[in-house]
Each structure stands twice: as C-alpha cells, then as structure tokens.
Amino acid sequence: MYKTDVRGRLIDGDKSLSQISQEILAPIDAKTPRWWYVAMGISLLMLAWGARSIYITLTQGIGAWGENSTVAWGYEIINFVWWIGIGHAGTAFSIFLLILRQKWRTAINRAAEAMTVVAVFCAALFPLMHMGRSWLFFFIFPYPNTRGPLWVNFNSPLFWDFMAISAYLLISASFWYFGMVPDFATIRDTTKSKVKKAVYGFFAFGWTGSSREWLRYEGLAFVLGGIAAVLVVSVHSIVSTDFAVSIEPGWHTTLFPPYFVVGAIFSGFAMVLTLVTLMKKLYNMGDFITENHVDAVCRILVFISLIMGTAYVTEIFIAWYSGSEYEMYTFFKNRITGDYAIQFWGMFIFNALLPQLFWSKKIRRNLWIVFIISLFINLGMWFERFNIVVTSLSKNYLPSAWAPYHPSLVEIGFFVGTLGMFGAGVLLFFRYIPQIAIAEVKMISKYNKQQSDHLKPGHHDYE
Amino acid sequence: MIMNKKYLVGVFDDEHTLVDAFEKALAKGVVIEEVYTPYPIHEILHGMKNKTNITTAAFLYGLFAVAMLIGGMYWAAVVDWPLLFGGKPFNTFPSFIVVTIVGTILTITILTLLTFSVRSKIYPGKTAVIIDIRATDDKFIIVLDQDKMGIKKPEVTQLFQTHGATEIYEQDANTN
Numbered sequence: 065m066y067k068t069d070v071r072g073r074l075i076d077g078d079k080s081l082s083q084i085s086q087e088i089l090a091p092i093d094a095k096t097p098r099w100w101y102v103a104m105g106i107s108l109l110m111l112a113w114g115a116r117s118i119y120i121t122l123t124q125g126i127g128a129w130g131e132n133s134t135v136a137w138g139y140e141i142i143n144f145v146w147w148i149g150i151g152h153a154g155t156a157f158s159i160f161l162l163i164l165r166q167k168w169r170t171a172i173n174r175a176a177e178a179m180t181v182v183a184v185f186c187a188a189l190f191p192l193m194h195m196g197r198s199w200l201f202f203f204i205f206p207y208p209n210t211r212g213p214l215w216v217n218f219n220s221p222l223f224w225d226f227m228a229i230s231a232y233l234l235i236s237a238s239f240w241y242f243g244m245v246p247d248f249a250t251i252r253d254t255t256k257s258k259v260k261k262a263v264y265g266f267f268a269f270g271w272t273g274s275s276r277e278w279l280r281y282e283g284l285a286f287v288l289g290g291i292a293a294v295l296v297v298s299v300h301s302i303v304s305t306d307f308a309v310s311i312e313p314g315w316h317t318t319l320f321p322p323y324f325v326v327g328a329i330f331s332g333f334a335m336v337l338t339l340v341t342l343m344k345k346l347y348n349m350g351d352f353i354t355e356n357h358v359d360a361v362c363r364i365l366v367f368i369s370l371i372m373g374t375a376y377v378t379e380i381f382i383a384w385y386s387g388s389e390y391e392m393y394t395f396f397k398n399r400i401t402g403d404y405a406i407q408f409w410g411m412f413i414f415n416a417l418l419p420q421l422f423w424s425k426k427i428r429r430n431l432w433i434v435f436i437i438s439l440f441i442n443l444g445m446w447f448e449r450f451n452i453v454v455t456s457l458s459k460n461y462l463p464s465a466w467a468p469y470h471p472s473l474v475e476i477g478f479f480v481g482t483l484g485m486f487g488a489g490v491l492l493f494f495r496y497i498p499q500i501a502i503a504e505v506k507m508i509s510k511y512n513k514q515q516s517d518h519l520k521p522g523h524h525d526y527e
Numbered sequence: 528m529i530m531n532k533k534y535l536v537g538v539f540d541d542e543h544t545l546v547d548a549f550e551k552a553l554a555k556g557v558v559i560e561e562v563y564t565p566y567p568i569h570e571i572l573h574g575m576k577n578k579t580n581i582t583t584a585a586f587l588y589g590l591f592a593v594a595m596l597i598g599g600m601y602w603a604a605v606v607d608w609p610l611l612f613g614g615k616p617f618n619t620f621p622s623f624i625v626v627t628i629v630g631t632i633l634t635i636t637i638l639t640l641l642t643f644s645v646r647s648k649i650y651p652g653k654t655a656v657i658i659d660i661r662a663t664d665d666k667f668i669i670v671l672d673q674d675k676m677g678i679k680k681p682e683v684t685q686l687f688q689t690h691g692a693t694e695i696y697e698q699d700a701n702t703n
Contacts, residue, residue, distance in 0.1 A: 081665035270653030278567040283581035
C-alpha cells in the first residue's frame with residue numbers, strides 16, 4: 065500500500081479522472097508550438113548531415129572514417145555503446161521499478177520507453193555501417209543459406225550482441241506499444257476531430273476496456289515484464305563481453321559486465337532526467353511529474369554514481385595490483401595521464417564526482433541545476449566509452465603499431481545525425497503520443513484521496 | 528447473435544462504488560455480462576471469473592524455444608557444418624547458453640503477443656464495439672444482458688441506485 069502521508073503525493077492537485085485524460089492529452093489537442101518547429105528543423109538538419117555521412121560511407125567505404133588498423137574501433141563502437149546505454153532506461157524504469165513496486169514510475173515510464181526505442185534505433189545504425197558492406201547485413205542471421213551453408217559463429221560475443229540488441233529492440237517496442245493501446249482508445253473516445261478518431265482508432269486495436277481485455281492485458285504485461293527483466297542485465301553484459309573476451313589491456317577484466325550494466329542504467333536515468341525536466345517545463349506536466357519524482361531519480365543517480373566511482377577506482381587498483389606492466393601502462397600512462405587524460409578526467413568528474421551534488425536537497429529541487437547535471441552525466445558517459453575504446457587500442461603491446469585516433473568529419477556527421485534522429489523522434493513523441501501512461505496514472509490517482517473511505521481494509525494492493 | 532441483445536447499463540463514477548455495487552450484485556446472483564473500466568480493477572477481474580492461460584502458454588513457448596535453439600545450434604555446429612577452431616570440440620555447449628536465453632525471450636515475446644492478439648481479438652484497425660464511450664475516460668460501466676441477468680429489472684435498477692450508480696439506461700447491442 066502506498067502511504068501518501070509518508071511518501072508524498074503522487075499527483076499534485078485534486079484531479080478527476082477526466083481531468084487526468086484532458087491534461088495529459090493537452091499537447092496532442094493543442095496547436096503545435098513554434099519552438100517545436102524550430103527544434104524539429106534543427107533535428108532534421110542534423111539528421112540530413114547524418115544521412116550525407118552515411119551516403120559517403122556506403123559509397124566510399126569505411127576508409128572515409130578516421131579509424132586505422134590500430135584503432136579499428138573508433139567513434140562507431142563508442143556511439144553504439146553510448147546509445148545502447150541510454151536505451152537501457154526504458155526497461156529499467158518499466159521493469160525494475162515495477163518489481164520494486166515504485167508507483168512513482170507511472171508518470172515517467174512512457175517517456176523512458178519511448179526514448180529507449182529511439183536510442184536503440186540510433187545504436188543499431190553504427191554496427192550496421194561498420195560492417196562495411198552494409199547491404200550484406202543479413203549474413204548475420206543464422207539461417208540455412210547457399211553459402212556452404214556457412215553458419216554464424218554461435219560462440220562469438222558479436223553474434224550474441226546482434227541477438228541481444230534485436231530482441232531488446234523488439235521487446236521494448238512491443239512493451240511500449242501495448243502500454244499505449246488503452247491510451248489510444250481514450251484519445252479515440254474523447255477527441256472531437258474525425259481524423260484523430262480514425263487514426264488513433266486504428267492504433268487502438270479496437271480496445272474497449274472490458275474486463276476480459278484487462279485480464280489478458282495484465283497477463284501479457286506480467287509475462288513481458290518478467291522476461292524483459294533478464295534483458296536489463298543481459299544486453300549490456302553481452303555488449304561488455306565484446307570487449308572483455310579480448311586480450312587488450314584495460315578490456316580484459318571480469319569487472320566489465322556489472323560495470324557496463326550499471327553504467328548503462330546510469331546514463332539512461334540521466335537522459336530520462338533530461339527529458340522529464342523538459343516535459344515539466346515545456347508541457348506543464350508538473351502536476352504528474354512532481355518535484356518528488358525528480359528528487360527520486362536524482363537520489364537513484366547519487367547511488368549509481370557511487371558504484372561508478374567504485375568501479376573506476378577498482379579498475380585502477382587492479383591494474384596496479386595485478387603487476388601486469390601492460391595494464392599498468394594503459395591505466396597510469398595512457399588514461400590518468402598522457403594523450404587522453406582529458407577524456408579520463410572528464411569521465412571521472414562528470415560521472416563519479418558531479419552527481420554527488422545530489423546529496424543536497426536544495427540542488428535536487430532546483431530544476432535548472434538538475435537539468436545541467438543530467439547533461440553533464442550524458443557527456444561523462446560518452447567520455448567513458450571513448451576512454452575505454454581508444455586508450456586501450458591506441459597503445460597496445462607493440463609500440464611500433466601505436467597510432468593516435470582522430471574522428472573524420474564523416475564520423476562526426478554520422479554521430480550528429482543520430483543525435484538529430486533522437487531529437488526528431490522525441491519531438492514526435494511529445495507531439496503525437498500521450499507522454500504519460502494515462503490508464504496507469506488513473507490507477508494510482510486513488511492514493512491521493514483520503515484512504516480510509518476509499519480503500520477498504522483487506523482489499524488488494526494494485527499492480 | 529448479439530444483434531438481438533438488449534442491454535441494461537449501469538454507470539458509476541468511481542472505483543469504490545463500482546466494486547461495491549458489483550460485489551452486492553454478484554451476491555444477489557445477478558449474471559453480469561461485462562464490466563468496462565478505464566483501468567484494471569482486480570476485484571472485478573477476480574469477480575468476473577474469467578480465466579486466462581496466457582502465462583502457461585508463454586511458459587510452453589519458452590520450453591519449445593529452448594529445445595529448438597539448443598537443438599538448432601547443435602545441428603548447425605556439429606552435424607551440418609562442423610568447423611575446427613584450434614582443436615576445440617564442435618559442441619561448445621556452455622557458450623550456446625547466451626543465444627538460447629536471448630532467443631527464448633524473443634520467441635516468448637512474439638508468440639505471447641500473437642496469442643494475446645488472437646485471444647483478446649485485439650488487432651490493428653479493428654472497429655471497437657463500444658457500449659458506453661466514456662468507459663475509456665472516466666466512467667465505470669456494468670453491462671447486463673436483459674434476457675439472462677438472473678434477476679428482475681426493477682430489482683437490479685434499485686440495487687444499482689442504492690449502491691451509487693449515477694445513470695442507468697437500456698441499450699440495444701447493435702447501436703453504439
């Protein structure tokens with residue numbers, strides 16, 4: 065049972081159920097604001113640059129990138145891992161907080177899942193382009209073929225990764241979509257526009273809210289939620305094995321799977337924080353995403369940030385403790401000091417130190433500072449991936465093979481393009497999809513009322 | 528067919544009065560055709576006595592997927608096209624586990640979604656059969672089939688009224 069007097073109100077203002085529908089659907093019914101067009105224009109310009117970069121990559125090959133035979137994994141793997149990490153928040157919010165019975169997640173999970181789907185799309189583009197002959201990407205599907213049949217290597221983490229990402233994309237997209245079906249029905253039944261009625265009616269799949277539908281719906285949510293919980297841990301563990309099974313100094317550590325999973329949730333939550341502060345300010349969703357919600361995400365970030373700091377220090381300690389001169393060199397001469405020290409310290413300060421400011425309640429309640437810190441965490445997590453990929457590769461066992469890495473303009477354009485794609489996706493989400501799960505918020509709205517006359521003792525605790 | 532049905536519809540404003548009226552009606556032996564609500568209410572789902580085996584189905588899909596995946600990988604790696612990696616065995620079973628887990632999750636998801644769609648008759652573009660259009664917004668609706676509600680109409684009407692129904696009306700099944 066959620067105790068409002070102990071934990072604070074989940075929704076501000078005494079709202080009736082129809083008020084909840086109206087206020088959440090307001091951005092869909094309202095005229096598109098001017099800033100939206102401006103933001104969309106910028107995102108599409110960025111996307112156009114990305115499309116041009118992809119075109120150059122496809123026609124000229126990956127020689128158009130700044131990679132060399134020593135640093136063969138540059139921007140592409142950095143950005144891939146960064147986007148996948150951001151894409152972790154959706155399931156983390158939907159599943160982990162569901163299992164932990166955190167009712168405040170209902171105001172945020174829809175946005176987190178939307179962000180996940182777009183981020184995983186962005187991520188998937190990088191390995192696709194890195195294949196070189198991207199049009200032959202279907203070679204990675206394990207199917208009986210006329211090339212032997214030559215099967216994929218079932219022992220390779222790269223193939224595991226392909227499986228993990230495809231499954232993750234499909235499952236998070238369907239989890240997100242089925243959560244929206246009752247809300248689409250609400251739009252269909254409350255809108256006055258004939259076009260909206262037809263379009264949202266199509267996507268509502270004929271939903272009526274009958275007890276039979278809700279029963280199976282709950283069963284489906286239970287099954288998908290239960291199995292997707294595994295994915296929260298498995299996807300990034302598998303991504304980390306891409307690195308950990310190699311014998312590169314700085315990669316070959318057993319710390320990698322938990323370190324990557326925690327890092328992914330960290331960056332995902334930071335991006336969620338960025339988005340919900342925008343929703344609060346731009347769309348007046350402050351009654352649903354209250355100060356308590358932002359506060360809760362900040363407190364989670366403090367906790368995860370401590371784990372990140374511990375992981376960074378552990379890596380350094382083990383490099384020294386192992387006595388391996390290669391490990392020592394990578395960490396002490398090529399990370400903490402050396403050519404890439406800026407990226408290392410950027411990572412350390414933004415991920416391990418800066419979020420510690422969230423210990424202060426004053427800072428957690430200041431939306432501007434929260435927004436800025438969330439952006440810095442996203443930057444810090446990008447530095448982390450740069451740090452892992454480039455420092456280990458650029459100077460490995462054979463000094464004659466050492467080479468620096470500088471991204472080419474094509475690579476930068478590709479990355480900017482995915483940022484534009486993410487921006488455009490999120491803007492479309494803001495404009496055309498209920499930003500908050502209406503049915504779920506209605507379900508928790510009863511906790512705001514006087515509980516004695518609203519819920520009889522002995523009744524079930526919902527969810 | 529449902530074309531000839533005549534419904535008696537009780538409209539409630541909140542979950543508490545709905546559950547109260549629903550439980551009192553069940554206690555009196557009223558046969559309830561269907562309940563429409565803006566969000567799932569567990570008392571209603573239990574009281575309607577509908578059963579779903581979707582979780583069992585998902586479990587069976589999982590068993591099927593595990594067998595197919597391990598069997599398929601064994602067949603590909605050992606029987607169909609064995610490759611020698613520095614003297615390692617063809618059957619590298621423990622490293623098949625990762626693909627098995629992820630592939631199983633993927634299979635369960637796809638098949639359970641299909642099952643849900645088929646069993647609940649929820650699919651893209653379906654025209655919704657709506658009794659009361661407010662049920663997806665803010666009203667809680669109990670629908671009775673007038674021919675087989677197991678109790679006389681005035682009694683039901685009185686029962687609903689005393690337990691907080693804000694509206695009671697009759698409706699033909701074929702009108703929206």
